[in-house]
Amino acid sequence: MKDKSLVSINDFSLEERTGILKLAGEFEQNPRQDILKEYVVATLFFEPSTRTRLSFESAASRLGAKVIGFTDAASSSVKKGESLKDTILTVSNYSDIIVMRHPKEGSARFASEVSPVPIINAGDGSNQHPTQTMLDLYSIQKTQGKLNGLEIAFVGDLKYGRTVHSLVIALCDYNTTFHLISPLELKLPSYVKQHIKDRKLEYHQYTELEEALPKMDILYMTRIQKERFSDPIEYEKVKNAYILKNKMLESARENLKVLHPLPRVNEINEDVDSNLKAYYFQQAQNGVYVRQALLSSILGVKQI
Amino acid sequence: MNNKPRKELVVSAIENGTVIDHIPAEKVFQVIKILNLDKTESQVLFGTNLDSHKYGTKGIIKVQGKYFEREEINKIALVAPSATLIEIKNFQVVLKKHVEIPDHVIKIAKCVNPNCITNHENITTKFRVLNEQAKELKLKCHYCEKYTDKENMVFY
Numbered sequence: 001m002k003d004k005s006l007v008s009i010n011d012f013s014l015e016e017r018t019g020i021l022k023l024a025g026e027f028e029q030n031p032r033q034d035i036l037k038e039y040v041v042a043t044l045f046f047e048p049s050t051r052t053r054l055s056f057e058s059a060a061s062r063l064g065a066k067v068i069g070f071t072d073a074a075s076s077s078v079k080k081g082e083s084l085k086d087t088i089l090t091v092s093n094y095s096d097i098i099v100m101r102h103p104k105e106g107s108a109r110f111a112s113e114v115s116p117v118p119i120i121n122a123g124d125g126s127n128q129h130p131t132q133t134m135l136d137l138y139s140i141q142k143t144q145g146k147l148n149g150l151e152i153a154f155v156g157d158l159k160y161g162r163t164v165h166s167l168v169i170a171l172c173d174y175n176t177t178f179h180l181i182s183p184l185e186l187k188l189p190s191y192v193k194q195h196i197k198d199r200k201l202e203y204h205q206y207t208e209l210e211e212a213l214p215k216m217d218i219l220y221m222t223r224i225q226k227e228r229f230s231d232p233i234e235y236e237k238v239k240n241a242y243i244l245k246n247k248m249l250e251s252a253r254e255n256l257k258v259l260h261p262l263p264r265v266n267e268i269n270e271d272v273d274s275n276l277k278a279y280y281f282q283q284a285q286n287g288v289y290v291r292q293a294l295l296s297s298i299l300g301v302k303q304i
Numbered sequence: 305m306n307n308k309p310r311k312e313l314v315v316s317a318i319e320n321g322t323v324i325d326h327i328p329a330e331k332v333f334q335v336i337k338i339l340n341l342d343k344t345e346s347q348v349l350f351g352t353n354l355d356s357h358k359y360g361t362k363g364i365i366k367v368q369g370k371y372f373e374r375e376e377i378n379k380i381a382l383v384a385p386s387a388t389l390i391e392i393k394n395f396q397v398v399l400k401k402h403v404e405i406p407d408h409v410i411k412i413a414k415c416v417n418p419n420c421i422t423n424h425e426n427i428t429t430k431f432r433v434l435n436e437q438a439k440e441l442k443l444k445c446h447y448c449e450k451y452t453d454k455e456n457m458v459f460y
């Protein structure tokens with residue numbers, strides 16, 4: 001694990017992922033440790049993503065690391081036309097690990113090839129966001145006591161959401177049964193479904209949320225954006241069909257948990273928030289533990 | 305006795321150099337462009353829509369005094385996987401082989417994804433070639449992980 005960049009979830013073996021999840025559990029028990037006080041973590045956000053940046057900075061700070069970086073490209077030398085390679089080579093002089101977010105797909109892979117210090121991808125365009133996938137896996141495991149053999153529903157925009165694609169692919173390692181609930185226009189892309197089929201797993205597609213709900217262990221909600229529809233009338237027709245309301249959860253299993261990558265707009269009614277099945281805020285909190293596990297194991301301070 | 309009339313060469317023979325035969329007729333100009341033959345100083349002879357036993361029609365390109373590196377020839381395999389490469393020395397065939405579809409393509413193709421980092425920074429492109437069925441040949445970008453299919457391939 002030491003010095004290994006994390007660009008795509010597939011860069012880590014199943015064993016390594018299991019190790020990270022276990023270590024994240026240790027950080028949840030004991031999130032404040034001084035183990036990274038000798039280290040500098042750079043957070044390079046070439047596009048703003050306050051939530052992800054704060055989560056990483058919180059993870060690093062609670063382990064005693066110093067954090068340097070920039071919060072969007074406009075406030076950095078990138079604005080002056082510096083190449084990505086030069087930015088990475090310069091910042092790697094000042095830091096032991098680089099967390100980067102960039103609007104272009106493939107930027108993190110490229111950075112990991114030129115950088116002398118390890119890179120953690122905090123999102124490269126619509127491509128990968130592996131720490132989100134790791135925190136989703138952690139949240140599922142924590143709430144269900146296991147990852148294997150669960151019934152997991154994905155709801156909303158399954159076509160464009162990289163979060164959903166990465167998580168579905170990652171869950172294929174855990175004998176998951178998939179329930180895909182979306183408008184016809186926003187179905188899961190065929191390459192992701194092919195991945196499920198290749199692993200000889202089951203998936204079921206629905207257009208109605210309530211139809212699938214009673215059988216689920218996890219309900220993973222996503223936002224449906226109006227601009228994804230070619231026909232605005234089509235959007236108006238479906239926009240309310242994928243809103244989760246507290247009442248709908250009455251039919252759900254006892255162990256069901258509702259997840260959401262956040263930010264939500266209106267796809268989860270606020271009356272769900274106080275339901276014990278709502279887990280999306282704890283899910284975000286879990287992101288800190290998972291990022292602590294990643295930072296400390298990639299820096300070689302913790303073994304997995 | 306062989307009384308068949310000697311088949312006349314439509315495109316004249318070369319003394320030294322490379323012949324690329326069995327190019328799909330409609331791909332000849334693309335192959336010329338991929339190999340930068342439109343910019344070379346070598347003598348280039350080519351023919352297209354020629355009769356072929358195997359393919360109905362075909363194209364052929366002959367380049368005087370030039371031999372190609374494997375990497376360069378791999379480029380044509382992406383658009384003309386049926387092509388044959390013949391090297392001539394002293395009017396004699398010294399090497400004859402099919403071009404091969406490579407597993408990886410480095411530097412020669414562009415990523416179709418406009419938001420790919422390789423289209424915005426000075427980066428050598430790298431692709432894995434996916435070729436389950438020759439018809440569905442696709443390139444998977446090493447960087448953005450998106451697929452470029454045959455119709456969208458653009459070469460540097």
Ligand SMILES: [Zn+2]
Nearest residue numbers: 415420445448
């Ligand atoms: Zn690309």
